[in-house]
Amino acid sequence: MTGTAHPELVAELTALLGERGVSVDLATRERASIDGCRLSPVISAKLPLGLADVVAYPANAEQIGLVVAAAARHGVPITPRGKGTGNYGQGIPMAGGLVLDTSRARAILEIGDGFVTAEAGAVLAMIENQAWATGQQLLMYPSTAQSTIGGFLAGGSGGTGSIAHGVIAGGPFVVALDVVHAIGDGELVHVEGTDAQPYLHNYGTAGIIARATVRLEPLQEWRAFYASFDDFHDALGVIMAIGELEPTPRLVSADLPTLADALPANAGIPKGRASLRAILDARAVAAASAIVEGSGGVVEDVREGAQEIMRLSMISYNHPIEWLQKSYPGTYFHVEVGGSALIDRIDEVHRVYPGAMLHAEAQKGRPIGMLAAEYESEEQVVAGFARLAELGVSTHNPHQWFVDVEIERTRALKARTDPASLLNPGKMPEPVPAAVASNPLMVGGSAA
Template structure:
């Protein structure tokens, strides 16, 4: 059953836009077609299933608040006019979470980007602050983020609202495992006030696309900075590299990241002498005192170390070649439509040939995970039905699957619905993403 979306008269947009211009200034409010169109798309073209259904919505007005307090004021104004509100960070989400399906207001948070405080073990920033900027600030203080996404330019608000893991996941798990210390959120109840929440209460607003409240400011964990080094290695085939993914990922303390690709995927990554053509590529971010042990493991498995590079830019570069980014590079390289599903389990290592054979032209990108290997399995796209048919086959191999080609909240749904009933009584927050009678994805989506 689809979530009903709000309806509102055109006059409401006119009146809201006028009020927002008074509040934010002319340059921070737009009803221009090109601005509205740009604010109404995200990275969902990576999914051929969703791409076939675009456009899914168009903003009527776009607002650019420049502080956490202004975020609250904008939301309160939209609520007064009965206008739906879709929050937006950098638009790097891949699955339509930031598309304004009900039209209305797109709340672009990228200009509210102040770093408020770098403390001992924590950093506080406004929702629009980019993760790469937070990491830079942490390094200057001799610390590092517990975790940041593979798209390092994404915003902290967007990552917490839509993401789940990234660089640092091996040690710390996903962003619902203690990463978030506190949030200042805005409810759609007509009040402009920022509501401060901590601990378990803060988790109510994580990974639900702003459907229960909009994150305006966040405090997340830092850890002491280690002497990180980027290691590039290569192997004749991906199966040769898989035991190393497992063993390097289990080094103590855990590396920040370990990724590897099928040679067909490696060949499409940005040119780099450390990623030789025709070979499987393995990339890791680990402590300098672990290099010798990692090298021994790599060479014992028939691989070779291609390069060792240090510095924050190296960490970011390797991070940007993790999770679904290699699949995106592969998609760009081939005229054959390609999709991917998110997979997990020891079978990614122990039964790799069977896993890749589930889908036509199946190719695996794999990561060392917090508890089990995780990855992205790409395949030739024919139809949504083909995607669905492969999931039970993967499950039978012992592979966990999350199909990302849908835009519904599918994490802690009951908790989110219970929270939204209090915080969004008129169902104005990101309509179309939270199904109150959730029994699966919206019609036309695949899960």
């Protein structure tokens, strides 16, 4: 360990976690200093954005608290990390310092009637599997189901199940959290209900999630539903009707034939045809089939089993962009979009960017999606936001790493919980003058 940065901290953490619980190896530090942000060519062009000086692997929630306390006492920046599946650079240690890898703190502590309590590094797919064994299910999980629960709550917004239950922040999903503040005492602070909300979707900038309790509901009999259409307009035209079926689907997605051609062979997603996929309650399959066939589509397959449900989930939300990038390297970027214009004015939406194609998702009351297109420059990406807004399309910029929800609330909390600004530095936007703040294109490149 001699000659490393922060030798006193490294020594303290080694005494706490053991030799295998701390690393200053360069290759390890490099791997821990990047997340899934290469999905964005804008961010990729700016890499590297930071390099950890040391990586720590606490094995439980209490050790997460002790690691944060040690780093805070030594004045070392702390960047929390789950499985590194985030797409926006939230997990990059922009000020160096310590990367706190929670993936070994993975115990699922209790599954009760309507709830599960797990440590921050517990994987959502494992939690869902164990919940199924008790006749229950998570209200939602990310399409990247191998993500950790701490990473999902701190960095995600919604996913499979959001049609019924909305997004994480402000919704019914989170019951309670045990969080750690950067004040040097290592205490696990227990917060419930509305008091837990300020710690969600702010990338650990005001407190690091060490343990979480989230809500479960009775298990439903799910089916993976596959359909196809000659024309994407027909597929797009039925996603909202299928999304409004009862019992509420967990997921409804639609794509142009371009995605089918990029995916591995799958009998449910025939090449050259627009694809519609859904996770449906078994009681809704007949109604969904009637909607598809009444609009000129073909029901290709209906599959059952937890693995089939998870597999379908993994080609929703951002994942179609990953498949397109694998098949056509260096070509695609995406913008997160929403609003009825995605259906009513889709041809105009597609003309905003060269080679644009919409991956559509049904949500309550409106469609959302990922608009994939050929990448030219960051300026091209940002310029398209204004054109989309003129069409009535809301946008969110996935090519920046700043906290962009409840910013002032997070700043106020952070002033109390992180007085030395050690928690995930570089992720809070600087305060901006009112005239600039009124222009969404000038604040992190994001438009609402």
